[in-house]
Structures are given as C-alpha cells and as structure tokens.
Amino acid sequence: MANAAKxxxxxxxxxxxxxxxxxGISHSTVSRALSDHPYTNADTKxxxxxxxxxxxxxxxxxxxxLRGDPGSIIGLILPDIQNELFGVTAQTVSHRCLRGGFxxxxxxxxxDPVNEYxxxxxxxEARAAGIIITPTPGMLAKTHALLQSVPVVxxxxxxxxxxxxxxxxxxxxxxxxxxxxLLQIGHRRIGYVGMASDKSTGAERLAGFTNAxxxxxxxxxxxxxxxxxxxxxxxxxxxxxLLQLSDPPTALLMGSNPMTVGALKxxxxxxxxxxxxxxxxxxxxxxxxxxxTPRITTIGLPTLEMAEACASELMRQISGGPALGxxxxxxxxxxxxxxxxETTAPPKPRSxxxxxxxxxxxxxxxxxxx
Amino acid sequence: MANAAKxxxxxxxxxxxxxxxxxGISHSTVSRALSDHPYTNADTKxxxxxxxxxxxxxxxxxxxxLRGDPGSIIGLILPDIQNELFGVTAQTVSHRCLRGGFxxxxxxxxxDPVNEYxxxxxxxEARAAGIIITPTPGMLAKTHALLQSVPVVxxxxxxxxxxxxxxxxxxxxxxxxxxxxLLQIGHRRIGYVGMASDKSTGAERLAGFTNAxxxxxxxxxxxxxxxxxxxxxxxxxxxxxLLQLSDPPTALLMGSNPMTVGALKxxxxxxxxxxxxxxxxxxxxxxxxxxxTPRITTIGLPTLEMAEACASELMRQISGGPALGxxxxxxxxxxxxxxxxETTAPPKPRSxxxxxxxxxxxxxxxxxxx
DNA sequence: ATGAAAGCGCTAACAT
DNA sequence: ATGTTAGCGCTTTCAT
Numbered sequence: 001m002a003n004a005a006k007x008x009x010x011x012x013x014x015x016x017x018x019x020x021x022x023x024g025i026s027h028s029t030v031s032r033a034l035s036d037h038p039y040t041n042a043d044t045k046x047x048x049x050x051x052x053x054x055x056x057x058x059x060x061x062x063x064x065x066l067r068g069d070p071g072s073i074i075g076l077i078l079p080d081i082q083n084e085l086f087g088v089t090a091q092t093v094s095h096r097c098l099r100g101g102f103x104x105x106x107x108x109x110x111x112d113p114v115n116e117y118x119x120x121x122x123x124x125e126a127r128a129a130g131i132i133i134t135p136t137p138g139m140l141a142k143t144h145a146l147l148q149s150v151p152v153v154x155x156x157x158x159x160x161x162x163x164x165x166x167x168x169x170x171x172x173x174x175x176x177x178x179x180x181x182l183l184q185i186g187h188r189r190i191g192y193v194g195m196a197s198d199k200s201t202g203a204e205r206l207a208g209f210t211n212a213x214x215x216x217x218x219x220x221x222x223x224x225x226x227x228x229x230x231x232x233x234x235x236x237x238x239x240x241x242l243l244q245l246s247d248p249p250t251a252l253l254m255g256s257n258p259m260t261v262g263a264l265k266x267x268x269x270x271x272x273x274x275x276x277x278x279x280x281x282x283x284x285x286x287x288x289x290x291x292x293t294p295r296i297t298t299i300g301l302p303t304l305e306m307a308e309a310c311a312s313e314l315m316r317q318i319s320g321g322p323a324l325g326x327x328x329x330x331x332x333x334x335x336x337x338x339x340x341x342e343t344t345a346p347p348k349p350r351s352x353x354x355x356x357x358x359x360x361x362x363x364x365x366x367x368x369x370x
Numbered sequence: 371m372a373n374a375a376k377x378x379x380x381x382x383x384x385x386x387x388x389x390x391x392x393x394g395i396s397h398s399t400v401s402r403a404l405s406d407h408p409y410t411n412a413d414t415k416x417x418x419x420x421x422x423x424x425x426x427x428x429x430x431x432x433x434x435x436l437r438g439d440p441g442s443i444i445g446l447i448l449p450d451i452q453n454e455l456f457g458v459t460a461q462t463v464s465h466r467c468l469r470g471g472f473x474x475x476x477x478x479x480x481x482d483p484v485n486e487y488x489x490x491x492x493x494x495e496a497r498a499a500g501i502i503i504t505p506t507p508g509m510l511a512k513t514h515a516l517l518q519s520v521p522v523v524x525x526x527x528x529x530x531x532x533x534x535x536x537x538x539x540x541x542x543x544x545x546x547x548x549x550x551x552l553l554q555i556g557h558r559r560i561g562y563v564g565m566a567s568d569k570s571t572g573a574e575r576l577a578g579f580t581n582a583x584x585x586x587x588x589x590x591x592x593x594x595x596x597x598x599x600x601x602x603x604x605x606x607x608x609x610x611x612l613l614q615l616s617d618p619p620t621a622l623l624m625g626s627n628p629m630t631v632g633a634l635k636x637x638x639x640x641x642x643x644x645x646x647x648x649x650x651x652x653x654x655x656x657x658x659x660x661x662x663t664p665r666i667t668t669i670g671l672p673t674l675e676m677a678e679a680c681a682s683e684l685m686r687q688i689s690g691g692p693a694l695g696x697x698x699x700x701x702x703x704x705x706x707x708x709x710x711x712e713t714t715a716p717p718k719p720r721s722x723x724x725x726x727x728x729x730x731x732x733x734x735x736x737x738x739x740x
Numbered sequence: 741a742t743g744a745a746a747g748c749g750c751t752a753a754c755a756t
Numbered sequence: 757a758t759g760t761t762a763g764c765g766c767t768t769t770c771a772t
Binding site for chain 2 (some may be wrong): 056058059060061062063065066080081082083087090091094095103104105106108110115118119121122124125126127145146148149197207232261264265268287288291292293347361
C-alpha cells in the first residue's frame with residue numbers, strides 16, 4: 001500500500017546500531033540499556049540515554065513487530081464520524097484504548113465497501129490486535145474473509161454473515177415505543193423516514209414501526225414510509241414529499257440521527273409548527289435536542305455505555321478472557337431510552353375535509369383507540 | 371501435510387514461506403508472483419494466488435516497512451472530535467488521504483500533552499509519512515523534538531515553538547468583525563466567553579474582541595470577559611455568572627464552538643429571550659445553528675477548505691513539492707465568514723432591570739458581512 | 741523462470 | 757556487564 005508515498009522527506013532514521021557505533025559499544029548493549037535490562041551498567045545506560053537524545057533515535061515499531069511484539073493497535077471502522085453517535089463513540093473508544101495501553105486507529109468507511117476493504121486490509125497488514133467495525137451492508141467477501149482471523153466486535157450494526165459478537169442498540173424496541181406513543185395519543189397517519197432495510201439497523205427500526213401499528217391494529221399506509229440514506233439531505237426531501245401528500249401525516253418519526261436536521265429544514269420550509277401542526281420524534285440525542293424550542297422528544301441512546309462495552313469486549317477477546325455471553329458469539333442489544341419532551345401532542349382535528357368525531361376516517365381504522 | 375484450513379483460522383500468521391512450502395517452491399518465487407514480477411510463470415502466479423486464498427495469507431506491513439517501504443500512514447491529532455469543526459476536519463482529511471493513497475490515523479489528544487506525546491511517539495515509531503496536529507498549549511519538549519524530523523502541518527492552532535507550516539482561521543478578524551457589529555448597533559456591555567489565552571486561538575480571538583473595543587473607543591469591562599476550557603460546561607457557568615452581574619451584558623459573544631450549547635443552556639435557565647433581551651453571536655456553524663429559532667448569528671468557518679488545504683500541504687511536504695508560500699514555514703490564515711442571522715439586535719433601553727416588549731425588533735441587519 | 745542468500749532494525753539466547 | 761549471533765517476513769540482487 002505504498003503507491004503514493006514516494007519518499008520520506010526527512011533523512012534515514014537513526015538506529016540502535018548508529019548509537020552503538022557512536023558510543024563504541026555493541027548494539028545489543030544499547031538494546032538492553034534501552035529496555036532497562038537488570039544486568040546493565042548504570043553508566044552505560046546514562047551514556048545511551050544521552051546518545052539517544054543527541055542523535056534523535058526513535059524506535060522502529062516495524063522491527064519490533066517483526067520480532068513478535070503483539071501489536072497494540074485497535075482499529076475502529078465507522079461509517080461517518082459526523083454522526084453524533086459515532087463521534088461520541090470514537091472519542092470514548094479512543095480514551096478507553098489509551099487507558100488499556102492500546103492505540104486506536106480510526107478509519108471512516110463512508111459506508112463504501114471498497115473503503116471498508118482497504119481499511120480492514122491495512123489494519124490486518126499492520127497486525128492490529130483487534131477491530132471494532134460498523135459493517136457496511138454490502139461488505140465484500142474478501143473483507144469478510146479478512147475479518148475471520150482476528151478479534152472483532154460489530155458495533156451498532158450487525159452483518160448477517162459475520163459471527164463476531166455485536167453490540168448494538170435495540171432499534172426495533174426504540175422505534176416501537178416511540179410509535180406506540182404517537183398511536184396512543186391518537187395519531188393514525190405517522191410518517192416514518194429512516195434508513196433502508198439493507199442495513200440491519202434500518203430493517204430493525206422499520207420493524208418496530210410496523211409492529212407498533214400491528215399491535216393496535218392500525219393500518220400503515222406505505223406512502224408514509226420513506227427509506228434512504230442516513231443523511232440530512234435525504235430526510236429533507238423525504239419529509240418534504242410527505243408533507244405534500246394529499247393526506248399528509250400528523251406526526252413524524254425519524255429513524256436515524258443525521259436525519260433530524262433534514263426534517264427540521266423541511267418543517268421550517270413548510271412553515272409548520274411543532275407540535276401543534278405536527279408531532280415529531282427523532283433518533284439519538286445530541287445536546288441541542290433538549291435545548292430546542294420546543295424540546296425535542298427523541299429515542300435516546302446510551303452511547304457512552306455502548307462504546308465502553310464495545311472496547312471492553314474487544315480487549316477481552318484480545319486477552320482471551322471469559323466470553324461476554326454464552327457461546328462464541330454474543331450479541332448484546334442495548335435498550336434505548338424514549339425521552340418524552342415537547343414535540344409530540346395529539347393530532348389536530350382534520351382541517352378542511354373530514355370531521356374528527358364520527359366521520360369515517362379515510363384511511364385508518366380507529367379500532368383500538370377507545 | 372499441513373492442514374490448510376487449520377492454518378488459515380489459527381491465530382498465528384501465514385507467511386510467504388508457508389506458501390512456498392505448501393507449493394514446494396521457494397519463497398522468493400512466491401514474492402515475485404505476488405508482486406507480479408515480469409519474469410514469472412503464469413502458472414506459478416495462478417498457483418500462488420490460489421494458495422494465498424486458501425491459506426489466508428495477509429502481507430506483513432512490518433516486514434515490508436523494514437525493507438524500506440516509505441509507509442503510507444498520515445497521523446491526524448485532534449483535541450476533540452465532538453467539536454463540529456474537528457469532526458468535519460477528520461472526515462475530510464480521511465477522504466483526502468484515501469484518495470492520495472494514504473491511510474489516515476486519527477488520534478484524540480483531549481488537549482492533554484501526555485496523550486499528545488504518546489500519539490506522536492506512536493506515529494513516529496510507526497514511521498508515519500506525516501502528521502497533522504492541533505498542538506496542545508503545553509506541548510512537551512520531547513514531543514516537540516519528535517516533531518522536528520517529520521513532515522508536519524499545524525492545524526487550527528499554532529504552537530509558538532513549532533516552525534511547521536500552519537493552517538488556521540483568522541480568529542482575531544472573525545471576533546473583531548462580530549464585536550464590531552455589536553458595537554455598531556449600540557451595545558457597550560458585551561460579554562465574551564472564550565478559550566484561555568494559552569491557546570493561540572484563544573489569545574487571537576480575545577485580541578479581536580479587545581481591538582474592536584479600542585477601535586471605537588469603547589471601554590472594556592474585564593468582568594465581562596470569561597476565559598476557560600472549550601466546553602459547554604464552562605460556558606454555561608461563565609454565561610450564568612455574567613448574567614448575575616449587577617450590570618449584566620446586553621450581548622454575548624462566544625469564542626468557540628462547543629461553548630454555544632452551554633450558553634444556550636444558561637440563557638434558557640435565565641429565561642432570557644434572544645435577541646430582545648440579549649444579543650448572541652456564536653463561533654462555528656453546525657447545521658442546526660441556521661435552523662434555530664431565532665437563527666443563530668455566528669462566525670462561520672470554511673472548515674472543508676481548511677481541511678483540504680491542510681491535507682494537500684502535508685502531501686506536498688511528503689512528496690517534496692513546491693512550498694506553500696515563502697520560506698520554509700508558511701502560515702496560512704483563513705478568514706472566517708461573519709454570518710448575520712437573527713440573534714442580534716440593538717440593546718434594550720437600559721432601565722432598572724427588565725422590560726419585556728419595549729425593544730425594537732429589528733433582527734436582520736443584513737448589510738454587514740466580512 | 742526459479743532458487744539461494746543477504747539484510748532491513750530489533751530482541752533474546754548464548755557466549756564471553 | 758558486555759559482545760556475538762540468529763532470526764522475525766519480506767524484497768532484492770545474484771546465481772543458476
């Protein structure tokens with residue numbers, strides 16, 4: 001992987017031999033002095049220390065690694081660190097690694113299987129001690145193969161063909177509870193904008209949404225469900241479309257964190273007031289959600305705990321400690337916290353066409369709401 | 371006969387020699403086959419390819435590095451990737467590195483010189499091709515020494531003793547223009563909450579603030595200036611204190627991005643209305659600033675461009691291209707954009723304590739910008 | 741076209 | 757306490 005790095009600008013590196021020669025002693029003595037070996041003359045140690053400083057010696061990790069040093073780098077492969085969830089995760093894992101004597105290497109896949117492959121390969125070539133990864137849905141077969149022979153923890157998402165332990169959020173439960181809340185306060189036309197089902201998280205959360213409807217026997221109009229990329233832009237368009245519907249939703253449920261901004265943009269553009277015109281529930285909980293006016297009701301994630309758990313589990317695997325759960329592959333699913341704040345309210349009476357009481361709902365069955 | 375499957379799944383690594391032995395050829399032939407050497411039998415190449423797959427061979431980066439491979443990792447050392455500025459930076463640099471054939475290694479210093487040292491050392495030991503760093507104010511001497519013999523670009527902050535080129539935002543100018551705006555619309559008691567002057571960015575921005583006052587001959591009450599850590603918590607306390615003053619500020623200028631959330635919390639707690647009770651200008655421009663009600667007036671940063679420039683400059687240094695500017699160390703200072711939105715207004719007429727609806731509501735004095 | 745051998749920087753046996 | 761040597765995985769002459 002050295003195609004672009006043509007030449008190092010600074011000169012060649014000072015080695016242990018250079019120091020030995022400079023001091024007129026043997027390189028093994030230098031090595032011992034450096035590693036504070038018991039049988040080493042204090043004078044020699046001191047001389048070596050000074051020579052090291054003077055000559056600017058920096059140990060060569062490659063050489064050490066070659067000698068069988070159990071590398072101490074841990075790879076973290078995330079799709080997008082601008083997503084608050086992943087930002088916090090990176091920070092936490094980094095901290096945890098430092099404490100555990102590891103060096104975290106963060107790589108951003110941008111959800112591209114080719115990038116993902118490059119990163120995994122580089123990590124394997126560097127003999128990383130372990131890898132934490134949020135797998136892309138389209139993970140390449142060769143990537144999968146590369147992941148077989150190294151400690152791995154899947155984070156947030158779970159790839160069907162990967163057997164490595166996973167730590168994720170129970171998105172189905174989270175969305176289920178949120179949707180249930182909306183249904184309970186009377187909404188029957190709830191718009192859902194979330195990730196495509198190729199991602200495990202996307203599929204789960206969508207399932208939570210549909211299950212909530214099933215539970216109360218409410219019909220789910222498929223026109224109200226918009227699936228796409230986990231980005232503000234997609235969400236903005238999707239919410240915009242939803243609002244244009246002849247029979248628009250009375251509430252909105254966002255299935256991923258970066259989508260919030262898009263939804264808010266669309267809402268602002270449509271000049272709709274939350275929650276009087278429309279109820280809104282988001283996913284994730286960056287600090288500003290609770291400062292918004294009105295404070296944003298959301299599905300909060302215990303991000304810190306998840307990141308901690310993840311790092312711990314990987315380190316356990318690396319050191320060959322006891323398994324996280326039963327069997328070789330434990331999948332931990334952490335429950336989100338539904339944070340009811342101020343962006344939900346019962347739906348407004350239908351302006352224009354229908355009347356609310358006794359009027360036949362055009363779409364929903366009111367079955368269970370009495 | 372070696373059991374291939376066993377080898378592949380075992381913890382120890384398959385080497386080029388294992389393949390040679392498996393195939394009954396010499397390891398140098400394998401090496402040539404792998405690097406697609408011209409004088410190699412096509413059959414052999416094919417056999418090797420299959421053996422590689424079967425045995426799960428992964429090249430050893432350390433061995434290659436030891437042979438003199440220039441190494442293609444670029445280190446990025448940032449204080450805090452939850453800060454939007456740095457999050458975007460990491461994403462951008464990562465992307466740019468991938469395109470340039472490099473592998474970005476992101477390390478988080480948390481502004482701790484010891485962490486910083488560890489990261490720089492690890493990077494140097496790994497023979498990183500170059501390093502992009504936001505130096506901590508208290509950088510250790512040994513860290514500084516380590517940074518002397520490798521391509522380095524300073525990002526966002528600039529360490530007085532480091533001569534490496536830097537790319538940063540002209541915070542003095544940014545804050546100056548913002549403060550000027552507040553002074554022009556009549557504010558005379560402006561609170562400034564920013565980073566301590568030990569950071570170059572902190573010192574610069576504060577200078578911008580004081581200079582704006584000097585320019586119009588306005589007195590600056592030092593009680594209105596609060597310097598501390600670039601975190602929401604500090605800002606919350608500081609703003610809270612400012613609001614308790616017997617003669618409280620009529621406007622607030624925040625000197626760093628993460629402080630915004632803290633300020634908003636304090637404002638909410640004090641039940642103050644922006645901009646009628648108090649004007650507010652922030653630093654940085656995450657997407658939600660322009661969605662806030664009222665839309666947040668802020669000092670915006672061309673983050674993407676800065677990150678791009680930074681990566682480019684480092685790659686230039688690595689490949690020994692033409693210098694960025696004059697001399698060995700060019701310091702690029704990029705101008706921020708003052709984004710006048712809706713959180714500033716002329717101060718309320720000063721009378722006793724509070725009045726509610728006297729102030730003229732002129733939100734967008736759009737004309738001004740930098 | 742392929743094999744043999746040297747050597748990159750370092751550590752750890754093994755000899756002094 | 758210090759020197760000598762071998763070898764980690766790989767590429768690269770140099771011989772075949």
